[in-house]
Amino acid sequence: MMILIKKWKFPIIIGSIFLLLLITAPDTAQRSLSVSSDYFLEMVLIFPPVFILMGLMDVWISKDRIQKWLGDDSGIRGAVFSLILGTLPTGPLYVAFPMAATLLRKGASVANIVIFLGAWAALKIPQLMVEISFLGLPFAVLRFFLTLAALILMGAVMKLYLKAHPDEAWLASSQDQKMSAVPQQKE
């Protein structure tokens, strides 16, 4: 019971705010609810296929191959590959987190994962079309290249920092997950 509450702490807090709002400001609560239900529909459609794709990726793509494509020694080609992987139109950023985690566990470089996530969120091709039409070509182009430069720099800094100070808690938890993900092969 306690574990269940701890696991669902975040949605429980949000739910309580909703209840509070429902009593004090029913109009706002209703507006919030309709926004949430719109997003819910979107997520219900998007998440299952994405997670199955991730599962397939996990089962089929070997650690060595990811290490070769996106690892520490993949150089500029790895960075370009991460950029392309990120700009493909495949949904909102929260879809990319579990994917990035899988790649990271399989030996991708932190620098490349930062580029991948950044490109996913900030440098999408369809998004760019909308940006050009509303904010103008100079704005969109300048933002694209400045963001790309920032991502490369951030990736390099984070790679150095996390190499010197690894995230022990995360490493431990991903170790568990790896073991529970492939129970058949253990026996």
Add this chain to the structure above:
Amino acid sequence: MSTLITIYGLLLIALVISVIRDKKKTKQAFLVAIKALLKTAPSMVGMLGLVGLILGILSPETISRLIGEESGFLATIGAAVLGAITLMPSLIAFPLAGSLLRSGATIMTIAAFVTTLVMVGLVTAPMEIKTLGRKFTLLRNGLGFISALVIAVIMGVIL
């Protein structure tokens, strides 16, 4: 819509290839997927509620008042913070940013808002921590916020 078609198309192709090559491995992929889905479910549900709360409480008019009227660097920082805490689809954000720009906001402020909106995600941070770890999340979002401010200043100076 095109996103959905792309994802389901990819899934179909991948599934067909996977089933043909190895049924057992395909089944295993489904198990991995279900496990991962269950693990992220709580943060997904929470995020869903939070997005609703933010967009429900802060109307477009409120947002536009907050970053539209005041100029100066304080408005830019305010816009950056607002971009960091709100999560909205870029299809909505760009038209909004465009209308703010026309109603008198500076390029610097709009650039700060747009850049933090896409680079920093406070709403999605709990999920990012769960999947990628606390250190990674703090560094990526922290550095992203600083970069966004630098990008905004450069854009304000050039454009």
